[in-house]
Amino acid sequence: MDTAVTAKKKWWSGGHSPFNVSYGKLMMWYFLMSDAFTFGALLISYGTIRFMSTSWPDPNEVFHAFPGMGHTNLPLVFVSLMTFILIMSSVTMVLAVHAGHMRDRKAVVKWMSWTILGGIAFLSCQAWEWTHLHEAGAWWGRNPFLNVDGTVASTNFTNFFFTITGFHGLHVTSGVVLNIIILANVLKGTYEERGHYEMVEKVGLYWHFVDLVWVFVFTCFYLL
């Protein structure tokens, strides 16, 4: 029980990890911190450009479509669904990590599968949204939407939108791939042999981070 946490414990005198986590988990945290700065830089540059523009397109005008609903004006509804899917997949991921602690292999398989499914559902939604916007004439370097005040908008809006949601989508994609690899290992019994499911925790951290970034993207692009 050398990892028991007591108030008098000298964390830095050697003999155990001063952070009370394994090397791999600590490095995942540091990676996520650096990734947070990458996303932070992207979102803050978006904010800077928005602050220096005299006017900007209204997100409720731009994002108002829903699959199969034609031209019905439904601002925010589709992106709310995407947000719900991602939060839900975060929950199934925690449940997978929890099942890993219990060494319940069947439950890990079940919850990991749901998480992967959620990730794929989110990516499909994003693919639909991008296709829809592309058909409306929006792309990098092309912006068909007018500013709120009726003036012609620059392409800053679409450039930032596609770059940042694209970069986030790329993270979701690699998260799904990592989850599939880990699920394959669970099925093979790799972690049962190893005696712990810590790899599930590590990809779990990454997956929650992707959800965390979406919370900020959602606010910055759709609400503000």
Add this chain to the structure above:
Amino acid sequence: MEHTHTAVAHEEHGHDSSTKSIWKTFWILLVITIFEVGLAFLYLEYDFMARWALNGIFVTLTLVKAFFIVAEFMHLRHEIRNLIMTILMPLLLFVWFIIAFLADGDSWKNMRKDLSPGTPAAPAKHITNEHAPAHH
């Protein structure tokens, strides 16, 4: 050792209390998101409050959601202080980062507004405006 320890700790807490807090976090996140979307809809329909106040609410609620994801889902709240500090302290750079860059953007906007061709500048400012293009 660490892994056996955490496994034991979780078994002591029991299956139920742990999953309960997971679902509680889920409901908090869901309710906040629904509230945000609802507020955005109300604003669209009735325009009942100042835009800056609404944005302030959105940003605050976003930070609340971020707290719950990091603290509960990523489990950071239950780690030891050393780890929490090594993750959170560097993020304080964002405070400077955001203030400096948004202020920069805002000042650019003001300069461009004052200097754009055909802008009837206020008489008092007119003299400074004539010299301003030299800065470009």
